[in-house]
Amino acid sequence: MSRRVVITGIGVVAPGGVGTPAYWQRLLSGRSATRTITAFDPSGFRSRMAAECDFDPTAYGLTPQEIRRMDRTAQFAVVCTAECVADAGLAGGEVPATRVGVTVGSAVGATIKLESEYVVLSDGGRRWEVDPGYAVPHLYDYLVPSSLAAEVAWKVGAEGPVSVVSDGCTAGIDALGYAAQVIRCGDADVMIAGGTEAPIAPITVACFDAIKATSVHNDDPEHAHRPYDVSRNGFVLGEGAAMLVLEEYEHARRRGARVYAEIAGVATRANAFHMTGLQAEGREMAEAIRVALDQARIGADRVDWVSMHGTGTKQNDRHETSAIKRSLGPHAYRTPASSIKSMIGHSLGAVGALETAACALAITHGAVPPTANLHRQDPELDLDYVPLQAREHRVDVALNVGSGFGGFQSAMVLCRPEAVSR
Amino acid sequence: MSQFTIEDLKRIMRACAGEDESVDLDGDIGELTFDQLGYDSLALLETASRVQRELRVALPDEALGDVETPAQFVAFVNGRLLETAA
Amino acid sequence: MSAAVTGLGVLAPNGVGTGDYWRHTRAGTSGIRPITRFDASRYPIRLAGEVRDFDPAAHLPGRLVPQTDRMTQLALVATEWALADAGLAPDAAHDFDFGVVTSASAGGLEFGQRELQKLWTQGPSTVSAYMSFSWFYAVNTGQISIRHKLRGPAAALVTEQAGGLDAVGLSRRLVADGTPVVITAGVDGALCPMGVAGQVPAGQWSTCDDPARAYRPFDAGASGGVAGEGGAVLVIEDGAAARRRGARVYGEIAGYAATFDPPPGSDREPGLGRAAATALRQADLVPDEIDVVLADAAGTLAGDRAEADALEKLFGPRGVPVTAPKTMTGRLSAGAGTLDVATALLAMRDGIIPPTVNTGGDGYGHQIDLVTSLRHVPVRTALVLARGIGGFNAAVVLRAADRRSEGMEEA
Numbered sequence: 001m002s003r004r005v006v007i008t009g010i011g012v013v014a015p016g017g018v019g020t021p022a023y024w025q026r027l028l029s030g031r032s033a034t035r036t037i038t039a040f041d042p043s044g045f046r047s048r049m050a051a052e053c054d055f056d057p058t059a060y061g062l063t064p065q066e067i068r069r070m071d072r073t074a075q076f077a078v079v080c081t082a083e084c085v086a087d088a089g090l091a092g093g094e095v096p097a098t099r100v101g102v103t104v105g106s107a108v109g110a111t112i113k114l115e116s117e118y119v120v121l122s123d124g125g126r127r128w129e130v131d132p133g134y135a136v137p138h139l140y141d142y143l144v145p146s147s148l149a150a151e152v153a154w155k156v157g158a159e160g161p162v163s164v165v166s167d168g169c170t171a172g173i174d175a176l177g178y179a180a181q182v183i184r185c186g187d188a189d190v191m192i193a194g195g196t197e198a199p200i201a202p203i204t205v206a207c208f209d210a211i212k213a214t215s216v217h218n219d220d221p222e223h224a225h226r227p228y229d230v231s232r233n234g235f236v237l238g239e240g241a242a243m244l245v246l247e248e249y250e251h252a253r254r255r256g257a258r259v260y261a262e263i264a265g266v267a268t269r270a271n272a273f274h275m276t277g278l279q280a281e282g283r284e285m286a287e288a289i290r291v292a293l294d295q296a297r298i299g300a301d302r303v304d305w306v307s308m309h310g311t312g313t314k315q316n317d318r319h320e321t322s323a324i325k326r327s328l329g330p331h332a333y334r335t336p337a338s339s340i341k342s343m344i345g346h347s348l349g350a351v352g353a354l355e356t357a358a359c360a361l362a363i364t365h366g367a368v369p370p371t372a373n374l375h376r377q378d379p380e381l382d383l384d385y386v387p388l389q390a391r392e393h394r395v396d397v398a399l400n401v402g403s404g405f406g407g408f409q410s411a412m413v414l415c416r417p418e419a420v421s422r
Numbered sequence: 423m424s425q426f427t428i429e430d431l432k433r434i435m436r437a438c439a440g441e442d443e444s445v446d447l448d449g450d451i452g453e454l455t456f457d458q459l460g461y462d463s464l465a466l467l468e469t470a471s472r473v474q475r476e477l478r479v480a481l482p483d484e485a486l487g488d489v490e491t492p493a494q495f496v497a498f499v500n501g502r503l504l505e506t507a508a
Numbered sequence: 509m510s511a512a513v514t515g516l517g518v519l520a521p522n523g524v525g526t527g528d529y530w531r532h533t534r535a536g537t538s539g540i541r542p543i544t545r546f547d548a549s550r551y552p553i554r555l556a557g558e559v560r561d562f563d564p565a566a567h568l569p570g571r572l573v574p575q576t577d578r579m580t581q582l583a584l585v586a587t588e589w590a591l592a593d594a595g596l597a598p599d600a601a602h603d604f605d606f607g608v609v610t611s612a613s614a615g616g617l618e619f620g621q622r623e624l625q626k627l628w629t630q631g632p633s634t635v636s637a638y639m640s641f642s643w644f645y646a647v648n649t650g651q652i653s654i655r656h657k658l659r660g661p662a663a664a665l666v667t668e669q670a671g672g673l674d675a676v677g678l679s680r681r682l683v684a685d686g687t688p689v690v691i692t693a694g695v696d697g698a699l700c701p702m703g704v705a706g707q708v709p710a711g712q713w714s715t716c717d718d719p720a721r722a723y724r725p726f727d728a729g730a731s732g733g734v735a736g737e738g739g740a741v742l743v744i745e746d747g748a749a750a751r752r753r754g755a756r757v758y759g760e761i762a763g764y765a766a767t768f769d770p771p772p773g774s775d776r777e778p779g780l781g782r783a784a785a786t787a788l789r790q791a792d793l794v795p796d797e798i799d800v801v802l803a804d805a806a807g808t809l810a811g812d813r814a815e816a817d818a819l820e821k822l823f824g825p826r827g828v829p830v831t832a833p834k835t836m837t838g839r840l841s842a843g844a845g846t847l848d849v850a851t852a853l854l855a856m857r858d859g860i861i862p863p864t865v866n867t868g869g870d871g872y873g874h875q876i877d878l879v880t881s882l883r884h885v886p887v888r889t890a891l892v893l894a895r896g897i898g899g900f901n902a903a904v905v906l907r908a909a910d911r912r913s914e915g916m917e918e919a
Binding site: 044045046097098101102107108109115118119121122124125126128129130131132135136137138139140141142143144145146147149150153154157158159160161162163164165166167168171174178181185187202203205206207208209210211213267268269270271272273274275276284287404405406407408 | 546547550551553604607608613614615617620621625626627628629632633635639640641643644645646647649650651653654656657658659660661662663664665666667668671674678701702703704705706707708710765766767768769772779782841896897899900
């Protein structure tokens with residue numbers, strides 16, 4: 001395919017940092033933004049921590065009506081959108097609306113509003129036949145997450161292909177992959193794409209409690225998410241968003257746009273094994289990596305950094321370590337492979353986009369973020385996970401991997417466009 | 423105090439995790455693994471959760487990890503019931 | 509390359525299985541009736557297209573039933589039927605060859621509502637271990653891929669009622685990019701109290717109590733849509749490979765496009781017509797070559813007017829037969845797109861256009877040729893349209909698999 005896709009704008013709302021500069025600083029600091037949940041009273045839950053965003057929508061220019069209408073998930077996406085569009089120098093509406101599209105990744109949509117409105121309509125759960133007389137005007141938008149993409153599209157005036165990709169916890173990567181494909185096949189020149197999630201609500205916390213996927217280091221919330229550490233016991237739920245401007249390469253060059261990185265290959269495979277379980281071999285993730293590298297026409301030995309999935313569950317960390325070794329071969333041992341989830345928690349359908357932003361920033365700035373809270377590496381896990389401290393390191397090619405409930409295994413290859421001959 | 427039986431376990435598992443058609447739950451299943459019976463880790467978690475609520479007994483995560491068969495599960499629950507009563 | 513449809517699995521309010529659905533659809537039999545799933549007597553919306561007299565549990569492994577919402581159960585059964593219809597039995601040898609693309613709008617909402625109730629009345633520890641995936645929007649993709657061991661590309665799209673066609677579009681692209689077979693499941697439904705309560709303020713649904721009058725698109729008396737559950741699963745594969753294995757080809761997905769409307773309040777034209785025109789161009793067809801349009805048929809005055817305008821602009825006044833068999837099923841959200849594709853392919857097979865029921869087309873007669881009774885006419889091409897609340901538009905163009913296209917492919 002001749003059309004290439006590059007990232008020309010980044011917008012981020014993350015725990016510990018709103019805005020791209022604050023986000024990147026946070027990632028290099030090695031400090032976790034996880035804490036005891038403040039969004040609601042978490043006593044009575046098994047895992048009582050989260051990586052929360054200190055986010056005041058009024059500070060980012062949302063109108064009172066927008067704040068009332070939008071769930072926090074949509075607010076994150078819209079604020080990120082404004083940042084990435086300005087960052088790309090496209091805030092003036094230079095591109096025809098019909099050539100601009102939107103793809104938003106989200107795993108669980110407008111959970112907070114959905115739950116809080118349910119509680120009202122059901123009178124605290126007492127009524128199965130909930131009372132529609134108490135329904136708020138936008139209740140339907142909280143049930144159906146395509147509303148997230150609509151909000152973003154209205155904000156930027158996009159009239160090209162607009163959609164939500166909801167591939168569970170790989171939605172962030174997959175939404176960007178979907179958007180890149182829309183540009184490649186010529187259906188748009190610019191896509192506003194990424195992932196957003198605001199899942200910190202009782203129902204989400206209870207869900208992960210029930211399957212014991214979340215960490216119970218409740219006495220040490222700031223160091224609870226410990227990928228690859230012997231004492232790891234699951235992830236800390238997070239929230240946030242990253243929206244990127246994806247642009248056709250020649251289109252970006254013609255207007256002299258700054259290019260962070262090229263999205264050179266993306267692939268998703270299903271493990272067809274279990275809705276939540278993983279097999280230790282990591283075969284399907286390895287296949288996704290192989291296909292993404294193949295699309296990019298980049299050899300496995302050229303990968304300079306792997307942004308890992310790093311959920312810090314026993315099975316995930318084994319699974320992805322196997323997948324990286326299976327796909328990169330001996331080069332796996334020479335490649336720094338860290339997980340920023342150790343700092344920003346696991347924001348489900350958003351985190352793949354946040355990690356993609358981190359890859360683009362690593363390529364731009366020549367540094368890789370560390371895996372925080374990794375003091376005693378599990379002897380079974382033998383890659384270079386970049387413990388505790390960020391590293392100066394030239395990154396021409398970054399690999400971003402993700403894994404999600406439903407069996408989704410995704411991989412994205414990003415590169416410095418001029419570093420790769422086509 | 424009440425004893426937890428394999429019949430109780432079957433009843434709860436059928437209700438919350440369903441039943442694999444290729445398995446006869448009414449046969450002699452005490453020593454078969456949950457895996458052989460078509461029950462995965464989630465089915466076991468769901469079952470444990472219901473048992474905890476029904477019997478008002480705590481089943482700690484770590485110990486549950488070692489339970490592989492219905493007979494072990496029943497023994498484990500009865501052990502916990504005894505401890506709780508003591 | 510062509511993306512051929514070789515298998516259909518239909519579960520609709522007016523028919524269980526492709527044959528049953530098609531018999532009732534030809535005959536104009538509607539499945540819209542009073543809601544029975546819960547007591548809706550105090551709701552302003554009391555009608556729906558429920559899939560009746562069908563117990564998914566009788567068709568599914570016992571282990572799957574407690575961990576799935578009804579819409580997932582319907583999707584799993586329809587997938588099994590679609591694979592059988594295509595004569596495909598995926599096994600380990602196929603490995604990464606089979607992809608799965610699904611679309612559903614509100615996830616497994618009934619399951620979710622039940623667990624929310626437990627959480628808020630009995631506490632967090634009572635929430636099911638299955639809740640973490642039975643509700644979320646990707647559930648059907650995961651469950652289908654697991655059940656049939658399909659390890660190829662996987663995706664779940666949400667664009668409300670446009671979702672089924674967007675799933676078809678993505679599947680077509682995956683096949684073009686080299687995935688041999690893709691299972692495309694637009695199966696949807698949230699006919700539980702929360703789902704229906706959500707429709708009330710949205711203002712798109714009819715509060716009429718009479719099943720024969722509630723959903724009347726393209727009628728001066730249109731009062732909104734009626735929701736339904738179900739949809740269709742399509743098996744989409746490379747056309748040449750399908751013919752090599754001797755598969756029956758229902759037709760090919762010749763074009764697809766998606767657009768989005770201008771923001772609310774804009775005086776710019778809505779995007780539906782542009783989606784249709786783009787999909788036609790992709791299919792290398794001109795409007796005159798289209799034999800039938802399966803309309804989105806919102807059933808709201810504004811929505812019908814916009815669609816009639818778009819069709820008139822593209823095809824000229826009464827330029828093409830237009831039908832909306834969804835008047836017999838209700839609006840199935842993401843299920844609508846794939847069911848309309850299945851319907852169009854069956855129409856091609858049998859040379860008929862199924863009717864739009866309960867509507868006379870009053871007020872639109874000068875714009876569109878609405879098919880209100882079964883019409884016998886050769887159907888070689890079809891345009892299928894769908895719109896999702898918020899401004900989503902999608903269009904798919906279908907073409908019969910004839911000797912001509914086969915020859916062109918070999919040339």
